[in-house]
Every structure is written in C-alpha cells, then in structure tokens.
Amino acid sequence: xxxxxxxxxxxxxxxxxxxxxxxxxxxxxxxxxxxxxxxxxxxxxxxxxxxxxxxxxxxxxxxxxxxxxxxxxxxxxxxxxxxxxxxxxxxxxxxxxxxxxxxxxxxxxxxxxxxxxxxxxxxxxxxxxxxxxxxxxxxxxxxxxxxxxxxxxxxxxxxxxxxxxxxxxxxxxxxxxxxxxxxxxxxxxxxxxxxxxxxxxxxxxxxxxxxxxxxxxxxxxxxxxxxxxxxxxxxxxxxxxxxxxxxxxxxxxxxxxxxxxxxxxxxxxxxxxxxxxxxxxxxxxxxxxxxxxxxxxxxxxxxxxxxxxxxxxxxxxxxxxxxxxxxxxxxxxxxxxxxxxxxxxxxxxxxxxxxxxxxxxxxxxxxxxxxxxxxxxxxxxxxxxxxxxxxxxxxxxxxxxxxxxxxxxxxxxxxxxxxxxxxxxxxxxxxxxxxxxxxxxxxxxxxxxxxxxxxxxxxxxxxxxxxxxxxxxxxxxxxxxxxxxxxxxxxxxxxxxxxxxxx
Numbered sequence: 394x395x396x397x398x399x400x401x402x403x404x405x406x407x408x409x410x411x412x413x414x415x416x417x418x419x420x421x422x423x424x425x426x427x428x429x430x431x432x433x434x435x436x437x438x439x440x441x442x443x444x445x446x447x448x449x450x451x452x453x454x455x456x457x458x459x460x461x462x463x464x465x466x467x468x469x470x471x472x473x474x475x476x477x478x479x480x481x482x483x484x485x486x487x488x489x490x491x492x493x494x495x496x497x498x499x500x501x502x503x504x505x506x507x508x509x510x511x512x513x514x515x516x517x518x519x520x521x522x523x524x525x526x527x528x529x530x531x532x533x534x535x536x537x538x539x540x541x542x543x544x545x546x547x548x549x550x551x552x553x554x555x556x557x558x559x560x561x562x563x564x565x566x567x568x569x570x571x572x573x574x575x576x577x578x579x580x581x582x583x584x585x586x587x588x589x590x591x592x593x594x595x596x597x598x599x600x601x602x603x604x605x606x607x608x609x610x611x612x613x614x615x616x617x618x619x620x621x622x623x624x625x626x627x628x629x630x631x632x633x634x635x636x637x638x639x640x641x642x643x644x645x646x647x648x649x650x651x652x653x654x655x656x657x658x659x660x661x662x663x664x665x666x667x668x669x670x671x672x673x674x675x676x677x678x679x680x681x682x683x684x685x686x687x688x689x690x691x692x693x694x695x696x697x698x699x700x701x702x703x704x705x706x707x708x709x710x711x712x713x714x715x716x717x718x719x720x721x722x723x724x725x726x727x728x729x730x731x732x733x734x735x736x737x738x739x740x741x742x743x744x745x746x747x748x749x750x751x752x753x754x755x756x757x758x759x760x761x762x763x764x765x766x767x768x769x770x771x772x773x774x775x776x777x778x779x780x781x782x783x784x785x786x787x788x789x790x791x792x793x794x795x796x797x798x799x800x801x802x803x804x805x806x807x808x809x810x811x812x813x814x815x816x817x818x819x820x821x822x823x824x825x826x827x828x829x830x831x832x833x834x835x836x837x838x839x840x841x842x843x844x845x846x847x848x849x850x851x852x853x854x855x856x857x858x859x860x861x862x863x864x865x866x867x868x869x870x871x872x873x874x875x876x877x878x879x880x881x882x883x884x885x886x887x888x889x890x891x892x893x894x895x896x
Contacts (some may be wrong), residue, residue: 421501422464423488424457424474430482439472459488495817497528498740503787504811507854511812514853516789516860519868524790531740531759532791536885539868546867553862553874555802557640557708558732559777564639564706568802570859571874572792573599575783575806576622576644576712578606579629580657580666581821582810582832583839589847590809591615596852600640602804605655605680607669608634620710623700624655626680628670635703640733643696645683646714647737655680658822661834694729701730708732710781715739715761720768727769727778735804736761738784758784759798766799766879787811789858793865799879812854813847 424444432453436445442461447454465485467473475483494501506523510516517523525533557566574590581604588611594601595618602620603612607629612619621638623630635641647655657666659677667674687693697709710733711726713719723734738758762782769775782795783804792803810831811817820826827833830841862874871877 421488421491421505422459422462423486424459424462425484425486426454426457427480427482427484429480430454430478431480433479435477435479436474436483439477440474441472445474498526498533498785499787499807499811499817500527504815504817507788507808507811508814510857511850511854514856516857516864519790519861519865524788526787531757531785532787532794534886535759535794537790537793537797537865537869538883538885539865540870544867544870546863548860548863551863551866551872551874553859553866555779555874557779557802559779560732562701562705562730563708563732566639566708568600569598570855571796571802571862572805573620573802574601574809575804576602576604576620576642577806578604578655578657579609579669580606580661580663580834583830583834583842584609584611585839585842585844585847586810586813586831587612588844589813589842589851591618592844592848593851593855594618596848597855602642605644606657606666608638609669613637622712624680625682625684626655626670626678628672628678628680632703635700635707638704638707640708640710641700641704642710642712642733642735643684644712645687646712660823660825663834666834690725690729693725697730710735712737715756715758715784717756719756719761720765723765723769723778723780724772724774727774731778733779733781734765735781735783736765736800737804738782740785758782758786758795762795762798762800763881789861790865792858793862793877794884796874796877797880797884799881801875801878808854809851812850813842 432447434447434454437447437454442463444457444459444462445454446458462485467485468476475485491501495504502523503526506517506521519537519539527533553569553571555568555571557568558564574594577587579587590601591612595615600618600620602622605622605624605626605628608619608621616637617639619638620640620642621634622642622644624644657678659675662672662675662678664674670678672678684696687696693711700707700709709731711729711731712735713722713726715736715738719736723736726734736758738756738761740757762780766775766780769778769780779801780799781802781804782800783806786792786795786803786805787808792805795803807815813831814829815831816829818828821832825833825835825838827838830838833839866872866874866877869877869883
C-alpha cells in the first residue's frame with residue numbers, strides 16, 4: 394500500500410497511462426475480422442499492442458484480443474491495422490462492454506482510469522481525456538490554461554492542505570488533502586465499504602461522513618476521522634455520538650434530491666440497520682423535508698447552539714443544496730455560527746437518488762460555487778468561512794476546477810465507490826442489487842469488498858490525485874493549493890473565460 398509519506402516525484406512521476414494498459418480491464422473497443430481475411434500476418438507485424446497474434450503451427454491468425462486495442466484513435470498511426478489490411482477485412486468500433494459501462498458523466502474511460510489509479514497509485518497526465526466525462530457541460534467543458542513548458546518539482550514542496558476552521562470557536566483542524574468523504578449512511582452502503590473508507594481516511598488524516606443512518610459502534614475506533622451527520626430523521630443521533638465527533642454536519646438538503654428528504658427502501662433496512670435507526674426491520678424509512686424546527690436564521694442558530702452546548706470543540710457544518718438562493722443561505726449559516734458551508738449541487742448522490750430530481754431541481758455545482766464565493770466576498774466574510782463543494786465531482790481535475798471557481802475544498806463520494814469497483818449500474822437502492830457488494834446490506838455480497846483491500850485501493854487513488862494536484866500547481870507556478878482558490882482567470886469554459894460562469 395502506498396502512503397502519503399512515500400510520495401516522491403522520481404518514484405511516482407505524473408505520466409500518461411499507456412492506453413492499452415489503462416483499458417486492459419475489459420475490451421472498450423471491438424475489432425472485427427471479416428471472412429475475407431487471408432491471414433497474411435500484416436496486422437500482427439504492425440500492431441505494437443499485441444492485438445493480433447498468430448500461433449506457431451496454425452494456418453490462420455487468432456481472433457483479435459480486443460482488450461489491448463486503443464480503438465479508432467489509432468487511425469493517426471502508421472501501424473493502424475484497418476488502414477494497412479490488404480483485403481480491408483478489419484474494422485474497429487466501440488464494444489458492447491463499452492456501451493454498457495457507465496454513463497455520459499461517468500463514461501467507460503473515466504471509470505477505467507479510476508480503477509487503474511486505485512490499483513497502481515500512478516496519476517494520469519493533466520491532458521488525459523479520462524480527466525473529463527462526455528456530458529457536454531459542467532466540469533467537462535472547463536479547461537485550465539496551462540503554460541506549455543513543464544517545470545521540475547518535488548511533490549513534498551507543494552501543499553494541498555485546507556483549513557476547516559477559520560473562526561474563533563471550535564477545534565482547529567487542517568486537512569492534508571483538499572477533500573473529505575461524503576455522507577453514505579449505515580444501510581445505504583455495506584459495512585465493509587464504510588470501514589474501507591475510514592481506514593483510508595485515517596491513513597491520510599482526512600474524514601468520512603456517517604450520513605444520516607447513525608453512528609454504529611464499529612466506527613468508534615475511527616472517531617477522530619468521522620463527520621457526524623444530523624439529518625431531519627435524526628436517525629441514531631445521540632449525545633455520546635455528538636460528544637465524540639470532531640466535525641458535525643447538519644444536512645438541510647441534498648443536491649441530488651432537494652425537497653425530497655432522505656429515503657431507505659425496506660429491502661436494505663435489515664435488523665442491524667433498524668436497530669441503529671430505532672425502526673421496524675424491512676420497512677421503508679423516509680427523512681422528512683425540511684427540518685420543521687428551522688424556518689429562519691435564528692432557528693438555524695438554535696440548532697448549532699445545541700451542538701455547541703454538548704460539544705464546544707466541534708466544528709459545525711451546514712450542508713445545503715443549490716436551488717436559487719444558496720448565496721443568502723451561506724451568509725445566514727455564517728451568522729448562525731457555522732464554520733463550514735457545504736454546497737451540494739445536482740448530479741451528486743448514488744444510484745438510489747431519483748434521476749428526475751438530480752437533473753431538474755438543484756443548480757449544478759459549477760454555477761453555485763462562484764456565485765456564493767463572490768457574495769461572501771462582497772459581504773466581507775469570505776476569509777472567515779470555509780466553503781466546501783460537492784455534487785458530481787469525479788476526478789482530481791474536477792476537484793481543482795471546483796477550487797479555482799472559489800471553493801476551499803470538496804467532498805467526494807461516488808469516485809470512492811468507483812475506485813472500489815462500482816460499474817455505475819444504478820441499482821444502489823436494492824439490498825442485493827449491487828453486483829460489486831458496495832451499496833448493499835447483504836452479508837454475503839459485502840464479502841466481495843474486504844475492508845483492507847478497499848482501503849488500499851482508496852489510498853492509491855488519493856496518492857494519484859495528490860500527484861496530479863502537485864503537477865498542476867507546479868505548472869501554474871504555485872506552491873499551495875489555497876493560491877488556486879477563486880482563480881477563475883485560469884479556466885476557460887469552452888471558448889469563454891470561466892469568470893462568466895454563474896453570472
């Protein structure tokens with residue numbers, strides 16, 4: 394397992410992954426050989442990736458090994474098999490596997506690149522196509538303006554840390570990386586998934602949020618790395634869990650389903666989950682929307698005062714969605730006493746979130762960040778609040794773009810699940826629906842993801858991401874990621890400056 398202490402430029406250079414190596418997990422491209430093939434061997438002699446092969450003693454060449462093919466992009470090469478075949482018997486196109494894996498926001502290339510980084514700890518190059526999806530909008534259309542000349546640097550000389558508390562109350566906490574893990578409830582994901590995330594968070598000195606499902610006893614050994622979430626259902630919220638938590642988050646709304654509250658279908662509400670939530674097993678559980686005790690900034694302050702009276706050292710976070718007035722909500726949270734304003738945009742959440750809500754209600758996070766950032770500056774309180782963003786942040790470059798738009802750091806979730814093998818099938822709401830044993834409460838399926846194995850993959854993903862940030866900052870002439878915050882001048886949205894985004 395790689396460790397943040399062992400990161401050195403020489404050991405883990407920021408390199409472009411060889412396409413054939415990155416895509417070896419499955420065949421993203423389909424190579425078809427027609428019956429007109431005369432087995433001349435031209436394709437075998439030309440292809441450097443080993444797609445075509447002839448076995449000694451066999452008259453005909455073997456079927457193509459699709460997993461090694463880099464696809465239509467090879468057409469620019471002199472050794473492109475399709476163009477060089479004397480009988481025009483070869484053709485290359487997307488495979489059925491590629492068509493079925495992922496979605497426009499998480500296309501096959503992004504999923505596979507995440508798997509590869511989780512396995513090796515090696516980063517992608519900053520211009521690798523797998524840094525972006527195919528959604529046609531949002532972070533996929535934002536690009537950094539980078540100097541063409543690369544500079545030599547040592548990752549140890551570059552800081553990517555973030556201060557979570559800029560106010561005079563509560564514990565001072567600095568994250569060594571600009572992210573922590575988002576809320577995934579006990580019951581929504583497997584116990585093994587929870588433990589894998591926490592083990593990796595402990596290694597890196599960051600945090601994982603409990604979600605609204607309560608604080609199971611098995612998490613107590615990781616109490617120093619846990620964000621306790623309090624949602625409208627108040628599932629599992631107890632005085633002892635408040636007292637042992639260093640960060641406490643009130644979830645007022647979730648970007649993937651604002652106005653709908655939380656939900657856990659009966660299939661996943663096992664006896665253990667029901668005991669934690671003080672509910673009846675195998676019944677569907679719903680958190681109301683909103684907190685019916687909060688209708689003003691004064692009510693909001695009473696919530697935070699309650700926590701401060703139980704745990705004076707806790708850092709207080711307000712998680713809100715992004716409808717239209719998130720800038721006013723952020724200011725209200727500041728005056729209520731929050732240390733962190735957590736903006737959760739659309740496109741977040743797991744496959745259990747309704748698609749109609751994700752696509753039609755909350756504002757995309759890339760619009761909300763600069764809007765809130767600028768408003769806090771105008772109010773003169775930007776330096777006193779930590780602005781955290783989430784909702785559709787998938788890659789290291791997405792994290793950097795969110796910070797350049799005005800955030801201090803981010804919350805991630807789905808990218809961690811993809812690192813553990815998620816194929817984006819969207820069956821998260823079903824107890825036995827997850828084919829990888831990630832979002833499940835089934836004791837047999839969860840064994841597909843041993844906690845130590847999962848923690849190693851997440852540790853490697855974080856290593857690769859950190860190296861990408863270090864290369865980006867070095868290319869931009871920066872030594873601290875805080876220098877990147879609010880630098881919209883370094884971004885372009887399609888052909889327009891990114892500073893126009895959100896105006």
